Amino acid sequence: MTPTAPPSQPVPFVCTASTVFLSQNLARDTQLYSAAGATPPPPPFVAVGSPSPERYNGLGYNSSDKFLYASSKASEPPYSPGHLLMIDSTGTVFDLGALPAASAAALSNGFTAGAFGAGASAGTYYGTDPSPSPGNAGASNQMYVDPITPNGAASTVTMTKAPIIADWTYDYGFLWGVDQRNGDKRIARISPATGVVTEWPQAVVPSSSYSYGAAWSFGSRGNLWFFNNHSGKIYRVKIHHPHGAPTFSLVSVSHTTPDTGNDAATCGSGPRK
Numbered sequence: 001m002t003p004t005a006p007p008s009q010p011v012p013f014v015c016t017a018s019t020v021f022l023s024q025n026l027a028r029d030t031q032l033y034s035a036a037g038a039t040p041p042p043p044p045f046v047a048v049g050s051p052s053p054e055r056y057n058g059l060g061y062n063s064s065d066k067f068l069y070a071s072s073k074a075s076e077p078p079y080s081p082g083h084l085l086m087i088d089s090t091g092t093v094f095d096l097g098a099l100p101a102a103s104a105a106a107l108s109n110g111f112t113a114g115a116f117g118a119g120a121s122a123g124t125y126y127g128t129d130p131s132p133s134p135g136n137a138g139a140s141n142q143m144y145v146d147p148i149t150p151n152g153a154a155s156t157v158t159m160t161k162a163p164i165i166a167d168w169t170y171d172y173g174f175l176w177g178v179d180q181r182n183g184d185k186r187i188a189r190i191s192p193a194t195g196v197v198t199e200w201p202q203a204v205v206p207s208s209s210y211s212y213g214a215a216w217s218f219g220s221r222g223n224l225w226f227f228n229n230h231s232g233k234i235y236r237v238k239i240h241h242p243h244g245a246p247t248f249s250l251v252s253v254s255h256t257t258p259d260t261g262n263d264a265a266t267c268g269s270g271p272r273k
Contacts, residue, residue: 010088012066015268020216025055025261032091049091056085058114059263062148064123071110082110113168123148126175126192130164161197163188166211167263172242178205178212178226204250205235214264232258
């Protein structure tokens, strides 16, 4: 879609070191945090600006223009649900208008999972909402694809399954997330080009009735990070053989403040195409 002009000049991020961004929903607000360092943090995360008077989710970092993007979730002012939001380095949120009709099934709730691609798709945002949507008894199987450019045309890709993924992250040309539909918390790999969803049982991320609401890629390729909303534990998982039948190993576990509305993105974390 074509972004409309924000009311004031946004300030792009300058990632002098690899940085993880984490958004957490407060009572009715969202606070953005960041953690920067040459090695994958654990936390602490530090606040970026003041809380935004909006619950947003589906966070992704666009390396093409150096801004974060997300979608609005709540119906309280100042934003309507299902709007595309741009977030600058001060934590200020700019409303770019309603998401296109191509994603109408998700407009009532915005997006929960969001990420940008890399390489040729570096400026393309991929979003989905695992909540039940009109005409769909389970999770949505629609992936929203939006090249954030002046002449970008949004579209949808129908996924072969409807995974209940609270967030996903891009690596090796795929989107990766933890599917809550299965009791064993399978790790899902989604092709953003074809919508093919493939899942594998794993034993590195514990089963939980709570979602893994933030996922990010950080450090060397194949390092995925999954944040458990309830425990606040962050699991660093290494992918082996990502293009075939992957296996997964646990690298480390760290801890930060738990929250029911997390999402994450990274900048300066190396090539992911």
